[in-house]
Amino acid sequence: MSDMAPGPDSKAGDGKQTTTAAKSFISGGFGGVSAVLVGHPFDLTKVRLQTAPAGTYSGAMDVVRKTLARDGVKGLYRGMGPPLVGVTPIFALSFWAYDLGKKIVYSATPDRVSPKLSTGELAFAGFFSAVPTTLVAAPAERIKVVLQVQGQGGKAQYSGPISVVRGLYAEGGLRSIFRGTGATLARDGPGSAAYFVAYEQAKRALTPAGADPSQLNLGPVIIAGGLAGVAMWSFAIPPDVIKSRLQSAPQGMYSGFFDCARKTIVQDGVKALFKGFGPAMARAFPANAATFLGVEASLKAMDKLF
Known part of the structure; x- marks a missing residue:
């Protein structure tokens, strides 16, 4: 996935590092599954911190302790079904x-002198990646958040993802299922720009002089992937808080992204926009290291096969 040197799937002779659509699609799916398996307990902790009423939890470890006491280890994986199913296409x-x-x-830029993309060009490509992804990610996130926040007190309303879809559709049709789409793009656009820029720049920095970044062993790939996740969540937490609150709130509580942001700040102060920062950052490195490990390992395997 580096843009530094031509790989086996690049256009012959032009030196542009782009991968075939099929390999990009398949490797991304492998990366996503890896990310969910590693990162879901951190994500559940983040969402519960972001959405619970003030005073419910004293911090991330309190969320983990109470979740384990109430539901056991399986409670940390509540709501994993939607992202695990949806993560491959996302x-x-x-x-x-x-x-x-x-x-x-x-x-x-047909007359460009170097195939090496600038930071701004990488940021454009990263932001662009979030646009089609949001169409799949937003409803999957909506279902995941609804499942994650239930069970914190009293009987769970939904038995699983299908039950959530039916309930949300009955509540407000497709509009209810896609609630938070704008907030998802507000999070993932800047976040993805930072994500891919950090990954590409880290790979460049970790590549020995005269070597090809596409041939890096898995150690530097893991480091670059982890740093990419940290960079992404450094930008993404405030819109992610709004997204989580929008997607978990009762019907009619907020009229939209800005109404949710305004009411959140009025009620809980600006600091509320950074709730869940700790677990998000704790998750960022291992989950995204796993993502790029899955991507790069699957690309290398596909390059050997075909």
């Missing part, structure tokens, strides 16, 4: 769209 779309974004840059 991450596959993300990595496919990122590669497409790079191709758009190359098409728009």
Whole structure:
């Protein structure tokens, strides 16, 4: 996924590092599954901190302690079904769209001297990757959040993802299922720009002089992937808080993204926009290291097979 040197799937002779659509799609799916398996307990902790009434939890470890006491270890994986099912198309779309974004840059700059993309060009491709991805990610996030926040007190309303879909559709049709789409893009657009820029720049920095970044062993890939996740969540937490509150709130509580942001600040102060920062950052490195490990390992395997 580096843009530094031509790989086996690049256009012959042009030196532009772009991967075939099929390989981008498949490798992104492998990366996404890896991310969910590693990161879901951190994500559940983050969402519960972001959405619970003030005073429910004293911090991230209190969320973990109470969740384990109430539901056991399986409670930390509540709501994992939707992202695990949806993660293959979500991450596959993300990595496919990122590669497409790079191709758009190359098409728009036919007379460029170097195939090496600038930071701004990488940021464009990263932001672009979030646009089609949001169409799949938003409803999956909505279902996941609804499942994650239930069970904190009293009987769970929904038995699983299908039950949530039916309930949300009965509540407000497709509009209810897609609630939080704008907030998802507000989080994932800047976040994805930071994500891919950090990954590419970290790979460049970790590549020995005269070596090819595409040939890095898995150690530097893990480090670069982890740093990419940290960079992404450094930008994404405030819109993620709004997204979580929008998607978990009762029907009619908020009229939209800005109404939710305003009411959150009025009620809990600006600091509320950074709730869940700790677990998000704790999750960022291992989950995204796993993501890029899955992506790069699957790409290498596919390159050997075909």
